[in-house]
Amino acid sequence: MSTTSYDAVIIGAGHNGLTLGAYLARAGLSVVVLERRHEEGGGLCTEEITLPGFLHNIHANYHTFVGMAPPVTDLDVRGHGIEYVRPEVQMASVFDDGTALCIYQDIDRTVEAMAEFSPDDAATFKRLYDEAHGFVDLLLGTLMYQPPLSVKELTKALSTFGVDKRSEFLSVKLRRETINQFLDAHFTHPRIKAHLAFHGAVCSYTNDVPGLAIGFPLLVGKINNWHLCLGGSHRLAHALWRDLAQHGGVMIADAEVDRILVDGGRAVGVRLSDGEEIEARRLVASTVSAEQTFLEFLDESVVGADLAHKVRHEIAHKDWSLFSVHLAMGALPHYEAAAFNPDVDRAWVVNLGVDSTDHFDTDWKTIRAGGLVSPQPNAAVNTLYDPTDAPEGCATGLLRQFAPYDLAEGGAAGWDGIGRSYGHRCIEAWRRYAPNLTDEVILDWEVFTPLDIARKLPNMVKGDWMMGEISLANMLDQRPLPELGQYRTPVQGLYMAGSTQHPHGFITFGPGYNALQVIADDLDLDKWWIQI
Amino acid sequence: MPDIYTPDWYEAVKTAINDAVDTMSDTPEGAWTICVEIMGDGASPYTPAEGMRRFLVRIEAGRCLWYRELDGDPDERLDYRFTAPASVFDGIAAGLDDPIDVVLHGAIKVRGDMRFLLRQAELVNVLLGAYTSGVDTTWPQGRPPYGSTGAVTK
Numbered sequence: 001m002s003t004t005s006y007d008a009v010i011i012g013a014g015h016n017g018l019t020l021g022a023y024l025a026r027a028g029l030s031v032v033v034l035e036r037r038h039e040e041g042g043g044l045c046t047e048e049i050t051l052p053g054f055l056h057n058i059h060a061n062y063h064t065f066v067g068m069a070p071p072v073t074d075l076d077v078r079g080h081g082i083e084y085v086r087p088e089v090q091m092a093s094v095f096d097d098g099t100a101l102c103i104y105q106d107i108d109r110t111v112e113a114m115a116e117f118s119p120d121d122a123a124t125f126k127r128l129y130d131e132a133h134g135f136v137d138l139l140l141g142t143l144m145y146q147p148p149l150s151v152k153e154l155t156k157a158l159s160t161f162g163v164d165k166r167s168e169f170l171s172v173k174l175r176r177e178t179i180n181q182f183l184d185a186h187f188t189h190p191r192i193k194a195h196l197a198f199h200g201a202v203c204s205y206t207n208d209v210p211g212l213a214i215g216f217p218l219l220v221g222k223i224n225n226w227h228l229c230l231g232g233s234h235r236l237a238h239a240l241w242r243d244l245a246q247h248g249g250v251m252i253a254d255a256e257v258d259r260i261l262v263d264g265g266r267a268v269g270v271r272l273s274d275g276e277e278i279e280a281r282r283l284v285a286s287t288v289s290a291e292q293t294f295l296e297f298l299d300e301s302v303v304g305a306d307l308a309h310k311v312r313h314e315i316a317h318k319d320w321s322l323f324s325v326h327l328a329m330g331a332l333p334h335y336e337a338a339a340f341n342p343d344v345d346r347a348w349v350v351n352l353g354v355d356s357t358d359h360f361d362t363d364w365k366t367i368r369a370g371g372l373v374s375p376q377p378n379a380a381v382n383t384l385y386d387p388t389d390a391p392e393g394c395a396t397g398l399l400r401q402f403a404p405y406d407l408a409e410g411g412a413a414g415w416d417g418i419g420r421s422y423g424h425r426c427i428e429a430w431r432r433y434a435p436n437l438t439d440e441v442i443l444d445w446e447v448f449t450p451l452d453i454a455r456k457l458p459n460m461v462k463g464d465w466m467m468g469e470i471s472l473a474n475m476l477d478q479r480p481l482p483e484l485g486q487y488r489t490p491v492q493g494l495y496m497a498g499s500t501q502h503p504h505g506f507i508t509f510g511p512g513y514n515a516l517q518v519i520a521d522d523l524d525l526d527k528w529w530i531q532i
Numbered sequence: 533m534p535d536i537y538t539p540d541w542y543e544a545v546k547t548a549i550n551d552a553v554d555t556m557s558d559t560p561e562g563a564w565t566i567c568v569e570i571m572g573d574g575a576s577p578y579t580p581a582e583g584m585r586r587f588l589v590r591i592e593a594g595r596c597l598w599y600r601e602l603d604g605d606p607d608e609r610l611d612y613r614f615t616a617p618a619s620v621f622d623g624i625a626a627g628l629d630d631p632i633d634v635v636l637h638g639a640i641k642v643r644g645d646m647r648f649l650l651r652q653a654e655l656v657n658v659l660l661g662a663y664t665s666g667v668d669t670t671w672p673q674g675r676p677p678y679g680s681t682g683a684v685t686k
């Protein structure tokens with residue numbers, strides 16, 4: 001077998017791997033990004049899984065860090081053909097009594113919409129948004145796009161700066177509180193609280209988990225920054241690949257890594273499943289899971305028994321996953337709640353009927369026990385803002401229902417037997433709020449179960465779409481383990497650069513970008529991207 | 533008492549900062565070059581409405597080593613850049629606005645490694661305290677807040 005050689009070998013061509021590769025290529029390194037699947041993108045996959053001409057974002061759909069993540073600018077993704085749309089009506093909740101709450105790009109309109117339910121809560125939301133929006137730059141610069149501080153360092157700084165006395169909402173004590181507690185402390189109307197909790201959950205911040213209140217103000221600060229990628233999320237992956245390629249980097253598809261090669265305690269390359277070896281002269285970066293990296297690609301004698309044990313038993317994964325239904329439709333949904341607020345028919349993402357945080361709490365208990373809840377999915381219709389994703393006069397739909405990976409009956413494998421019937425129940429739930437979505441209007445549909453996530457994207461262990469639990473214990477420098485929390489590993493020259501790392505999954509670009517800072521320090525690279 | 537933004541005033545600020553830092557038991561090693569950008573906003577009479585004043589400040593081991601006003605963008609490699617409308621900086625210098633509040637609410641844009649500023653929160657507090665209350669400043673064209681028409685109120 002032949003051996004090729006690069007400065008940097010990156011495992012996984014998701015957006016973090018491509019981002020890291022593109023920066024390193026621009027820094028003058030020779031780079032190869034290896035992808036197991038037939039195309040780049042990882043979770044950024046857009047496919048015609050229903051009917052020809054209907055483009056479905058199979059996994060990643062919501063781009064919420066546009067304008068915030070440095071790589072969007074540094075790597076000129078727009079120059080590579082990306083066009084983002086920021087929907088005017090970002091999201092909504094529709095309720096059983098025919099009312100609806102819309103969240104607009106224009107925050108003043110959101111405040112007006114909330115005032116229909118509670119003027120006091122609307123005023124509180126405005127103050128929270130203004131405060132959070134003010135420090136969102138600071139928090140992003142401090143917490144998202146830098147190798148992480150520890151929780152202790154962070155809380156000490158917040159105390160020294162007296163943030164508790166200066167802020168109505170941000171407080172050191174939030175590190176012990178749930179989002180429910182935060183909402184109860186500041187808001188009164190159950191539907192406003194439910195919608196804000198829904199927004200948190202879609203961002204993977206579960207409302208009943210202690211400590212997640214600390215991140216909640218940041219979520220509110222970007223509540224109106226949801227974007228979709230025209231032509232499908234995969235176009236972002238393609239743009240990143242173009243940048244990589246234009247700067248001399250290479251992406252190889254259908255290149256499944258079998259082993260990371262180590263010599264004298266240093267990562268020196270990889271071996272592919274077909275036996276080909278690729279030399280890494282300066283570094284290997286893994287953007288796949290810690291389990292794959294340390295248990296499959298490396299021998300325990302290299303990793304060490306202690307770390308191998310921790311990777312096997314102590315890495316925390318999300319305790320709920322996503323069940324999706326992708327629909328090809330002959331019409332846009334028309335909600336009964338449009339009689340209350342016509343704008344709901346133009347809402348990109350709609351929370352169907354969850355009207356209290358108690359509802360969520362009950363669902364989480366059921367889901368954590370492996371049960372299926374009575375579906376109350378959220379519904380996204382990309383065609384509203386991207387007419388190119390469906391034939392003229394038609395639309396795509398995406399239903400997402402929070403669900404377990406391991407079913408109480410049948411385990412994960414059980415999804416193959418019940419996926420279709422659960423999908424049907426999700427569609428029925430949508431119809432209750434948008435009765436025009438009859439069988440004649442729904443032309444075709446396919447499900448994508450938690451098991452399908454794990455099959456298609458095995459780095460998302462057990463359908464863990466954030467590649468690690470979202471909890472205070474698994475944040476910042478503790479993610480995914482303290483030993484790996486700064487992107488370096490016990491193997492010299494081997495870095496972790498995927499969503500197992502701080503900050504987390506979602507299209508943040510953060511793990512790849514932050515690993516880059518560490519790699520640049522270690523290799524003494526010129527940080528061309530830092531412009532102060 | 534020096535006039536705001538005059539060489540005498542900057543010397544007084546520098547002295548106040550260094551006096552304050554000298555009282556600290558532990559100051560960080562290292563040196564940092566900081567650019568402060570004061571953008572004219574039509575409210576402050578001390579910076580032309582469409583103009584910008586830039587200052588370069590050198591900090592070593594917490595102490596201010598030197599500062600100088602610039603004609604344009606600095607050639608030096610920067611560690612931090614603080615940018616804000618002139619009336620924001622004026623309000624802080626006048627002791628009207630709390631600089632941490634101002635930063636928290638996004639009125640001052642900070643570029644650079646925020647982790648260091650958080651890790652050295654105590655030093656940052658000392659530096660800001662000296663800036664805001666370490667110097668008796670005179671305001672020849674009026675002290676903030678200014679009149680609603682841009683006229684001076686004393």
